[in-house]
Amino acid sequence: MGVKVRVEYWYFFSYYPRYRELARVVKGEFSDADVTGFVGRTGSFEIEINGQLVFSKVETGGFPYEDDVMNAIQNAYDGKPLQKITKSRAPCVIM
Numbered sequence: 001m002g003v004k005v006r007v008e009y010w011y012f013f014s015y016y017p018r019y020r021e022l023a024r025v026v027k028g029e030f031s032d033a034d035v036t037g038f039v040g041r042t043g044s045f046e047i048e049i050n051g052q053l054v055f056s057k058v059e060t061g062g063f064p065y066e067d068d069v070m071n072a073i074q075n076a077y078d079g080k081p082l083q084k085i086t087k088s089r090a091p092c093v094i095m
Contacts, residue, residue, distance in 0.1 A: 002030075002032040002033055002034055003030060003032075003033045003034070003049060003050060003073055003076045003077055004033075004034045004036075004048075004049070004050050004051070005023075005026055005033055005034065005035045005036070005047065005048070005049055005073065006035075006036050006037070006038075006047070006048040006051075007019050007022065007023070007035070007036070007037040007038075007045070007046065007047050007048075008037070008038060008039075008040030008041065008044050008045070008046040008048075009037055009038075009039065009040060009044060009045050009046075010039070010040065010041065010042055010043055010044050010045065011039045012042075015044075015045060016037075018045065018063060019037040019045075020037075022035075022047075022066070022069065023035040023037065025066060025070070026069075026070070026073060029070060029073075030073055030077065033073065041058070043057065043058060044056075044057060044058055045057035045063055045064075046058065047064065047069060047072075047085075049072055049073060049076045049082055050076055050082070052082050053084070054069075054072045054082050054083070054084060054085055055068075055069065055072075055084070055085040055088075057088070060085075060086060060087075060088035060090055061088065061090040062088030062089040062090030063088060063089045064085055064087075064088055064089075065085075065087060065088070065089065068085045068087060069085065072085060
């Protein structure tokens with residue numbers, strides 16, 4: 001069974017390229033993953049896996065580490081419970 005990864009991202013600055021890179025990496029490792037993204041709230045980079053929010057830039061103030069996201073996706077494939085990713089590349093300051 002495939003995994004659904006849904007990303008809400010802010011349209012501003014580098015958010016869309018970050019989403020595209022994440023989608024590329026995820027599809028490279030998990031070719032049957034369904035990865036979608038959409039423009040959302042100001043400052044957002046929110047990641048849901050199978051409908052569960054696993055990362056929130058709004059909450060953490062930074063972007064996720066790729067390894068943490070990939071581990072969460074692997075856990076979803078393995079049928080393990082998903083844990084919220086609380087570590088981020090913070091702070092994220094836009095001048």
